[in-house]
Amino acid sequence: MQTTQAVEIGLVLYPGAQQAAVLGLTDLFAVANREALSHLPHAEPPLRVTHWQQSSPDTLPRRVFDSAPDSTAPAILSALILPPTLDDPVGVAKTGTLSAWLRARHTEGVTLTSVCAGAFPLAATGLLAGRKMTTHWAYATLLQERHPDVIVDIDQLIIDDGDIITAGGLMAWTDLGLRLVDRLLGPTVMIETARTLLVDPPGREQRYYSLFSPRLTHADxxxxxxxxxxxxxxxxxxxxxxxxxxxxxxxxxxxxxxxxxxxxxxxxxxxxxxxxxxxxxxxxxxxxxxxxxxxxxxxxxxxxxxxxxxxxxxxxxxxxxxxxxxxxxxxx
CATH class of the missing domain: 1.10.10.60 (Homeodomain-like)
Structure with missing residues (x-):
């Protein structure tokens, strides 16, 4: 088997981030890795999951968890996920340091994603001005009031805009996770992951096969x-x-x-x-x-x-x- 560069997916543990979604996504990507190893000639899991957390609102996020801490294979940060929160969504978006850090990662080609109320810290970056995003229906009015330059569309469960992906409902982290698996590891691994987790993929499959996923991690x-x-x-x-x-x-x-x-x-x-x-x-x-x-x-x-x-x-x-x-x- 060949040793290839791993793809890193980072979960951002901002204050109040829902731990169930963080752990669930970590497990979903672990299942995807297992399925990928049965289909692809990798010596090590192709996905590397990390958790990023600020020690205080004024400090930059740092890795506090790595799914492969002893791996010697190189990894490139490909996506960051802002999970849901059960707390006040406006309060979690107040840290300018987090917004600046997310903008910097986006400039480097990292795909930024959010689930449910995670849309608030994502919108606070200013990167969604004039663009569409989704969130939980209960937060739509508040999100639109806080960010009038954003086009809030709650009719769609997922809005994949290439460099930014947003998912709506509280449990839509499964949909986002499968979308990233499909993008990074292909539809076969995505479907097998969904089946293993007993998550019904047919409604998602319709758009996966023909969606354009731009290459953003080229460093130019x-x-x-x-x-x-x-x-x-x-x-x-x-x-x-x-x-x-x-x-x-x-x-x-x-x-x-x-x-x-x-x-x-x-x-x-x-x-x-x-x-x-x-x-x-x-x-x-x-x-x-x-x-x-x-x-x-x-x-x-x-x-x-x-x-x-x-x-x-x-x-x-x-x-x-x-x-x-x-x-x-x-x-x-």
């Missing part, structure tokens, strides 16, 4: 800056001069570094972001395909259909018929 700061901008603006702008200006690079330099960092061209990357947004609209909205095309940046519906079918493997109408959550959704 200029490209990462552009990726975050594209994510926040839903890739409405694809013109190379504008992309290069956002990255602060010459156009030819951007094309070379973007391909190296993400594994795809800027055009393909933007297309996949747009198609991912279109999939969401086709599933949860009743707008016509023409309207969806326009909303994600395509004035030519024919071009949109062609790109969508190439990436997803289904036409927009077929995709809606198969996966729409609304029985009244149009199929034009």
């Amino acid at each position: 700061a200029a490209v990462l800056k552009l990726q975050h901008w594209l994510q926040a603006t839903q890739a409405k702008e694809m013109a190379l001069p504008i992309l290069a200006a956002q990255a602060g690079l010459q156009e030819r330099t951007l094309l070379r570094r973007f391909q190296k960092a993400t594994g795809m061209t800027t055009t393909e990357y933007c297309q996949r972001l747009r198609v991912g947004r279109a999939q969401e609209l086709l599933q949860f909205d009743t707008a016509s395909v023409e309207r969806v095309a326009w909303d994600v940046g395509y004035s030519d519906t024919g071009a949109f259909r062609k790109v969508f079918t190439r990436i997803v493997g289904l036409s927009p109408s077929d995709y809606r018929r198969r996966f729409s959550s609304s029985p009244r959704a149009g199929v034009s």
